[in-house]
Amino acid sequence: MTRRYAIVGLGHRSRMYVDALLGDWSDTGEITALCDRNRTRMDYYNERIAATGRDSVPTFSPDDFPALLERADAVVVTTMDSTHAHYVCAALDAGRDVIVEKPLTVDAESCAKIAAAAERGRGRLVVTFNYRYAPRNSAVRELLAAGRIGAVTSVHFDWSLDTIHGADYFRRWHRQAENSGGLLVHKSTHHFDLVNWWLDSHPALVFAQTDLRFYGGEGAGVEQYGPRPARGQGAPGLGTDPFILDISADPHLKRLYLDAEHEDGYIRDQDVFTDGVTIPDNMSVLVRYGNRALLSYSLTTHAPSEGYRVVFTGTRGRIELDVCERAWTPPHAAVDPTAHGKTQNEGTYERLTLHEHWKESEEIPIVQGAGGHGGGDRLLLDDVFRGPGDDPLARQAGYRDGIRSVLTGVAASESARTGAPVLLGDEGTRLVDA
Numbered sequence: 001m002t003r004r005y006a007i008v009g010l011g012h013r014s015r016m017y018v019d020a021l022l023g024d025w026s027d028t029g030e031i032t033a034l035c036d037r038n039r040t041r042m043d044y045y046n047e048r049i050a051a052t053g054r055d056s057v058p059t060f061s062p063d064d065f066p067a068l069l070e071r072a073d074a075v076v077v078t079t080m081d082s083t084h085a086h087y088v089c090a091a092l093d094a095g096r097d098v099i100v101e102k103p104l105t106v107d108a109e110s111c112a113k114i115a116a117a118a119e120r121g122r123g124r125l126v127v128t129f130n131y132r133y134a135p136r137n138s139a140v141r142e143l144l145a146a147g148r149i150g151a152v153t154s155v156h157f158d159w160s161l162d163t164i165h166g167a168d169y170f171r172r173w174h175r176q177a178e179n180s181g182g183l184l185v186h187k188s189t190h191h192f193d194l195v196n197w198w199l200d201s202h203p204a205l206v207f208a209q210t211d212l213r214f215y216g217g218e219g220a221g222v223e224q225y226g227p228r229p230a231r232g233q234g235a236p237g238l239g240t241d242p243f244i245l246d247i248s249a250d251p252h253l254k255r256l257y258l259d260a261e262h263e264d265g266y267i268r269d270q271d272v273f274t275d276g277v278t279i280p281d282n283m284s285v286l287v288r289y290g291n292r293a294l295l296s297y298s299l300t301t302h303a304p305s306e307g308y309r310v311v312f313t314g315t316r317g318r319i320e321l322d323v324c325e326r327a328w329t330p331p332h333a334a335v336d337p338t339a340h341g342k343t344q345n346e347g348t349y350e351r352l353t354l355h356e357h358w359k360e361s362e363e364i365p366i367v368q369g370a371g372g373h374g375g376g377d378r379l380l381l382d383d384v385f386r387g388p389g390d391d392p393l394a395r396q397a398g399y400r401d402g403i404r405s406v407l408t409g410v411a412a413s414e415s416a417r418t419g420a421p422v423l424l425g426d427e428g429t430r431l432v433d434a
Contacts, residue, residue, distance in 0.1 A: 009079030085110035104402030106181030133376030149314030166301030202428030232269035
């Protein structure tokens with residue numbers, strides 16, 4: 001018997017799950033309900049379902065979510081981050097399993113609500129951290145678990161988002177902290193989760209500094225690029241200005257957003273240099289872990305190339321992972337900003353190096369698979385829809401993993417606001433005195 005899945009939140013992120021259940025994972029379950037605040041988006045996904053020869057499925061508004069639950073065994077939550085907790089808790093309390101996109105939620109209060117719902121034990125919760133499944137990141141986990149560099153004493157982690165991917169967060173609802181928790185929650189949840197998983201430990205103390213330097217109405221970009229329109233459509237620079245997104249050029253984004261904005265007023269192509277941005281674009285974080293390892297982490301959002309470098313120093317040696325996901329982009333390239341690392345791939349690379357004490361360094365081969373994130377997306381979807389099986393890397397993430405990564409970002413934002421370090425308790429699942 002296949003499972004019945006409801007998809008809640010029908011923006012771009014839901015497409016991976018919808019297409020999976022219509023394609024290679026159709027034997028595991030079927031889509032039986034769609035839910036969104038926007039009728040146009042629900043109609044669009046029903047068209048995708050009907051195009052495969054299936055019947056259209058019932059659609060529900062957020063107010064009708066309890067009725068939707070009657071038609072589902074499991075719920076996939078891909079709504080705005082700040083609304084995750086509402087749907088997750090309601091579905092768990094109704095005895096439904098939940099698959100929720102990262103981040104699990106955006107603040108300490110909603111983390112506590114989700115933990116309480118999960119611990120009542122009526123449904124099972126999976127958080128989809130697809131970076132765990134990328135072959136290069138899995139290879140790091142294998143080296144660390146094998147003790148090749150002994151006990152890890154420090155981690156340096158630098159992540160650069162370019163002026164395609166990084167800029168796009170400042171066009172969307174993510175640009176407001178109340179919606180996304182800021183990039184230290186929305187984006188860095190991936191990175192903090194990786195460190196927690198790599199180290200098999202939890203954050204204990206966090207200190208951070210952040211700033212908004214490039215984007216927004218007073219950022220350096222305004223001086224460089226002159227007076228700005230409020231949005232991309234109808235702007236004089238459409239097609240020539242590298243920071244103006246032509247949302248009509250991508251059929252998928254056009255149907256989901258441009259054709260749907262008359263219903264809810266959501267503008268997907270806001271200009272990145274207008275007022276209203278309440279999240280930082282440069283972030284530096286220090287974390288002390290329960291196993292005494294120290295992390296120095298940085299995230300920037302306006303780099304000319306995209307990728308990351310992570311270095312582990314241990315009591316027996318060092319591991320270095322260098323990744324360039326997009327080497328550069330022409331100034332007027334028409335690209336889908338959601339297609340991470342898929343434009344101008346010339347010059348991209350990934351290198352994993354092991355250097356044990358008193359030995360020459362060794363380059364570790366990374367075996368790629370088919371599909372996104374080096375085949376990692378397929379492995380994630382297998383875990384989600386078929387179950388993880390006996391995975392020695394323990395890649396499937398539960399609610400405690402989701403909470404630890406969110407609270408690292410929440411603590412970092414609080415530290416940047418107050419100038420003081422923030423303590424975490426209960427193995428990284430609670431802000432002390434919160």
